[in-house]
Amino acid sequence: MSTITKHVTIEDPIGLHARPAGQIVKLVKESGLTVRMGKAGEELVLANSPLRMMALKAKTGEQLVVEVDTDDQGVADALFAQIQEFLKG
Amino acid sequence: MALANGAILTGLGVGLNAVRAEVFRVKPQAALPGPAKHLGDAVGEKETLKGAIHHVASYLDELSIKAGETSAEIFEALKMLLEDEDLFETAVAEIESGWNAATAFIVAVDSLDEIFAGDAAFEERLVDLKDLAKRVAAHIAGVHMGLDLPTSGAFVIVGDDFSPADTAQFTDAVVGVVTIKGGPTSHTAIICRSKSIPAVVSCTQAVDLVDGMSVLVDPVGDRVVVGGDDSMATKAISFVAKSFEPIVPVRANIGSLEDSVQAAATAANGVGLFRTELLYLSEKTMPSAEKQARSYAEILKAAPEGPIVVRTIDAGSDKPVPFLDMPHEENPALGIRGFRLIQDHRQFLIDQLTSLEVARKETGREVWVMAPMIATASEAIEFAEMARSCGEYKVGIMVETPAIAMALQDLAGKLDFISVGTNDLSQYLFAADRMNAGLGALLNPWQPALVRMLQVIASESEKAGISSGVCGESASDPAFAVVLAGLGFKSVSASRSQVGAVRSALSAVTLEQAQQVAKVALSATTADQCKAAVLDALAAIA
Numbered sequence: 001m002s003t004i005t006k007h008v009t010i011e012d013p014i015g016l017h018a019r020p021a022g023q024i025v026k027l028v029k030e031s032g033l034t035v036r037m038g039k040a041g042e043e044l045v046l047a048n049s050p051l052r053m054m055a056l057k058a059k060t061g062e063q064l065v066v067e068v069d070t071d072d073q074g075v076a077d078a079l080f081a082q083i084q085e086f087l088k089g
Numbered sequence: 090m091a092l093a094n095g096a097i098l099t100g101l102g103v104g105l106n107a108v109r110a111e112v113f114r115v116k117p118q119a120a121l122p123g124p125a126k127h128l129g130d131a132v133g134e135k136e137t138l139k140g141a142i143h144h145v146a147s148y149l150d151e152l153s154i155k156a157g158e159t160s161a162e163i164f165e166a167l168k169m170l171l172e173d174e175d176l177f178e179t180a181v182a183e184i185e186s187g188w189n190a191a192t193a194f195i196v197a198v199d200s201l202d203e204i205f206a207g208d209a210a211f212e213e214r215l216v217d218l219k220d221l222a223k224r225v226a227a228h229i230a231g232v233h234m235g236l237d238l239p240t241s242g243a244f245v246i247v248g249d250d251f252s253p254a255d256t257a258q259f260t261d262a263v264v265g266v267v268t269i270k271g272g273p274t275s276h277t278a279i280i281c282r283s284k285s286i287p288a289v290v291s292c293t294q295a296v297d298l299v300d301g302m303s304v305l306v307d308p309v310g311d312r313v314v315v316g317g318d319d320s321m322a323t324k325a326i327s328f329v330a331k332s333f334e335p336i337v338p339v340r341a342n343i344g345s346l347e348d349s350v351q352a353a354a355t356a357a358n359g360v361g362l363f364r365t366e367l368l369y370l371s372e373k374t375m376p377s378a379e380k381q382a383r384s385y386a387e388i389l390k391a392a393p394e395g396p397i398v399v400r401t402i403d404a405g406s407d408k409p410v411p412f413l414d415m416p417h418e419e420n421p422a423l424g425i426r427g428f429r430l431i432q433d434h435r436q437f438l439i440d441q442l443t444s445l446e447v448a449r450k451e452t453g454r455e456v457w458v459m460a461p462m463i464a465t466a467s468e469a470i471e472f473a474e475m476a477r478s479c480g481e482y483k484v485g486i487m488v489e490t491p492a493i494a495m496a497l498q499d500l501a502g503k504l505d506f507i508s509v510g511t512n513d514l515s516q517y518l519f520a521a522d523r524m525n526a527g528l529g530a531l532l533n534p535w536q537p538a539l540v541r542m543l544q545v546i547a548s549e550s551e552k553a554g555i556s557s558g559v560c561g562e563s564a565s566d567p568a569f570a571v572v573l574a575g576l577g578f579k580s581v582s583a584s585r586s587q588v589g590a591v592r593s594a595l596s597a598v599t600l601e602q603a604q605q606v607a608k609v610a611l612s613a614t615t616a617d618q619c620k621a622a623v624l625d626a627l628a629a630i631a
Contacts, residue, residue, distance in 0.1 A: 013416050018214045019162065022169035049175040050166075054211060055204050089414060 004076040007040070007063045012089025016058040020086040021050040027082055034069040035079070092297050094316030100267070100292025101533060102308030103278045105567075105590060107322030108245070108265040108287045112302045115236055115248035115255075121223060122230050124196075127189040135181055138190035141228040145221055146172055152257075162373075162411060170214065171221050176201075191226035198222040238263060245306055247298045250290075250526040256280045265306035267295045267313055272529020274512040274562055282565065285586055289313050291529035311620075325590075326627050328567065328597035335595030336603060337574045340582040341393060342560060346384075349391040352585050356592050359395020359455075361508065361582020362560035363388070365441065366404050375412045375437070378444050385448035389456065396455040398508060398560070398582070400487065401441055401472075403427050403461040413437060422516065422523070427462025427487075428472060439479060446480030457483040459508055464492045466499035473503055485555075489513035494546050501553035508582070509546055511561025515539055534563035535616040535623075540572065544611060547577035558582060567594035568623055574600065575607025594627075602630050 010016055028035045028047045038044035038056060044067060045052050058064055066083060068076050092098075127134050146168050153164035170176070176197055183193035198218055205211045227234050236258050238246065245265035248255075256277060266288040271277050273290065281288035287306045289295075292313060298304065305317030309325045340361030341352035345368075352360065368384050369376070376384075389397055402410070405426025409415040413434050418424035431438055442458065449456045460472040463486040473484045485506035488494055491514070497507070511534055516523045518539060521531040534540075543559070550557035558580035563569045565587040571594050573581055583591045598606070609626045613619035 013414065017211065018166045018170060022166045025169060049173050050169050051173045051201065051204075052175045054208075057208065 001069050002071055003067050003069050004073065005065060005067050006076070006080045008066055008080065008084045008087055010058050010060055010062050010064065010087050012087055013060055014089065015060050015062075016054060016056060016064075016087070018050065018054065020089070021053040023086040024053060024083055025050045027079070027086075031075075031079060033075070033079065036067040037064050039063075040065050092294075092302070092315045096294075096315040098267075098289075098292050098294040098298075098313040098315070099311055100289040100295070100313065101273050101278075101529060102311040103273065103281050103288040103290060104285060104308040105325045106285075106287050107305055107307045107309070107319065109303065109305045109317065109319055110243045110245045110264050112298045112300055112304055113239060113244035113246045114298065114300050115238075115246060121226050121232060122191070124192040125189050126187045126192075127184070131184050134184045134190040134193070137229055138177075138180060138184070138194055138225070141190065141225045142171060142177070142194075144228050145224045148224065149221075167214070167217055167221065170218055171225075189229075191229040194225050195222050245304055247295055250275060251277045251280075259284075259286075265304075266290075267292055267298065267304075267306060268526075269293055269295050270526035270529065272523075272526070272532040273534065274515070274523050274532050275526060275529065279562070282562070282584055283586060326568065326594075326624065328593045330593055330596035331599075332596050335592050336598065336600045337578065337595060338395065338580045339570075339588055339592045339595060340395065340398070340558075340560075340580060341585050341588050342582050343388070343392070343585070346388050346391060348585060349388045352588070353391055353393045355393065355585060355588040357393040357395070357585075357588045358580075360392050360397040361558060361580060363392075363397060363399045364403065365400060366402050366408065366410070369402060369410045369412075370404070370408065373411050375440075378440055378447075381441065381444035382447035382451075385445050386451050389448050389452040389454045392454070396457055396483070398457045398459060398485075398506075398558075399445060401428070401438055401458065401460050402430065404430070428460040428468060429462055431471075439475065442476055442479035442482075446482075449480060449482075455483075456480075457485060457506060459485040459487055459506070461487040461510070462489060462513075463487065464490045466493075466496045466503075469493065469496075469500055470503050487513075487560075488546055489517065491518050491542070494542060494549070497546065497549040497553055497555065500555060504555050506556040506558065507546070507550055509543065509557070509559045509561060509578075511539065511543075511559060511563040514542065514561070518542055530616070533616045534561075534566070534569055535610075535613075535620040537611075537613050537615065537619055540576075540610050540613075540619060543573065543578075544576050544607070547573075551577055556580075565591065567591050568620070568627055570594055571598055571603050571627065572607050572610045572623060574598075575603035575605070575610075598627075598630055606630075 035047040036044035037047045149164050149168045153161045180193040180197035183196050239262045240260045243264045247267045250268045250271035268290045271290040287308050305314040310323030338358040340359045341357035342362040343349045344364040404410045405421045406415045406418040407421035469486045476484045483505040487510050488507050489510040515532045519531040521528040556579045560582035564581040565583040567590045570581050570591045606626050609622050
């Protein structure tokens with residue numbers, strides 16, 4: 001299986017807080033996909049724990065790398081779009 | 090100190106009817122066991138922890154349903170944190186190092202302090218999460234954390250103050266309520282008034298009431314009588330209507346279609362306050378113009394005959410609209426709320442006014458619109474221009490800030506009406522947080538400074554040729570409503586359940602008599618004296 005990567009930007013004025021972190025984890029769990037997120041150049045973490053996501057301490061305006069293990073570009077794009085939507089606040 | 094039969098505990102009464110029943114003291118929290126090691130069964134402890142987390146998660150689901158959709162997202166986010174896999178793994182590591190399930194979970198949650206130090210957005214959640222961790226520990230220890238109210242019989246429940254989570258648990262067995270703290274505009278008071286449960290709030294001596302005592306809750310007398318019987322209940326002044334019509338119109342306060350339908354069953358002359366935020370607080374995304382217009386049309390159609398005063402959205406960071414961006418604020422009551430939302434959400438206000446106009450045309454009702462949280466004449470004028478460009482409305486503002494009360498003279502010819510929100514006016518006049526249970530006495534509407542401020546507002550409006558009304562909780566008190574009419578207000582708007590009582594009072598006096606009563610109120614120097622003197626004066630008339 002290949003890995004598809006994309007950058008998303010945190011637009012939420014309070015950063016990556018509990019609600020978007022929770023929404024992302026819920027989405028990831030429902031999708032059954034393996035998704036990793038993190039800051040560029042740092043180790044990525046599995047996006048299956050809201051607390052772990054919040055511990056990234058990503059602030060407004062920062063970019064995050066999202067990696068998803070899938071061969072289906074369409075599935076990945078839909079996931080990225082949803083995640084970006086959650087980060088709008 | 091033990092209370093003898095006949096002891097009188099004073100507080101602030103809510104409601105017009107007295108009730109006698111047995112005291113049910115809401116238990117102070119039982120202590121949780123301290124940190125402890127387990128007996129070697131790590132696997133069993135993990136199972137225990139998993140079960141307890143699951144139990145608390147379903148409790149959150151219940152709360153979420155009871156609290157309504159407004160808070161559902163908060164509960165959902167909390168539940169995800171509670172069930173977080175990382176958190177569970179951290180707790181498991183503690184169990185493996187010997188701590189029992191309850192201790193391990195509390196330690197795991199406490200470890201988040203370090204990770205999230207200085208993260209303001211997370212600190213609030215962390216407080217909630219720590220509370221949940223205690224609930225997990227309580228479940229494991231078999232300690233109950235709910236109010237545990239009786240479901241049958243008849244009881245007067247006594248406690249410090251009751252939060253929305255608490256009042257949501259009130260059963261039919263709750264026939265009276267006494268709180269040690271809290272004021273006349275506290276959540277407890279508002280719920281009891283709307284459910285017609287007799288209550289006395291801000292009753293400090295109630296601390297000595299114990300289970301099984303029989304008490305008389307006497308809201309009209311602002312007191313609780315230990316061992317008292319119904320014959321000791323202070324009679325509300327029985328107003329005998331002398332005319333068919335009250336001296337000023339009595340309107341009803343509504344917030345939903347259900348309210349509107351029920352208000353139409355009262356003798357209310359139109360609606361004096363239609364709170365629109367309820368239509369939006371439960372929406373995840375912005376409702377379309379058509380949907381808004383449809384909701385407004387239904388409510389306008391059902392409303393009691395007469396004008397309908399619609400207040401544009403009154404939300405803030407403490408009461409956020411899910412689809413509008415409302416960042417956390419240190420002091421939400423003093424922050425970006427009400428009309429101030431125009432800074433970032435002008436289009437939302439315009440959409441609200443244009444949808445309402447569609448509904449106005451469709452139903453043919455007379456609609457007045459007003460904006461909340463106005464502090465300057467220029468804000469008032471900006472709103473008036475915006476509202477007139479959106480529809481054929483009578484246009485006004487809420488008077489809640491002392492600042493706008495001092496600027497009414499600048500609004501001559503600009504506004505058709507004003508409506509005073511006495512709850513917020515008290516909060517801002519006395520610098521006393523409405524949510525602070527310890528400040529109830531300052532929020533008492535009989536405070537002389539509030540009465541005098543109301544006089545200034547009524548007379549300044551009159552001079553400026555602007556019609557004035559009052560839609561705060563204080564207008565639901567029949568005696569206070571007479572004072573308001575005497576001060577020169579041209580209408581009052583009361584809670585649905587109080588419309589009849591307020592109408593009777595205002596039909597039992599002449600305008601001249603009401604003016605005499607208002608004079609009595611204006612000469613008082615304390616809240617207690619003000620109320621007592623007004624009741625005496627009314628008793629002499631009615």
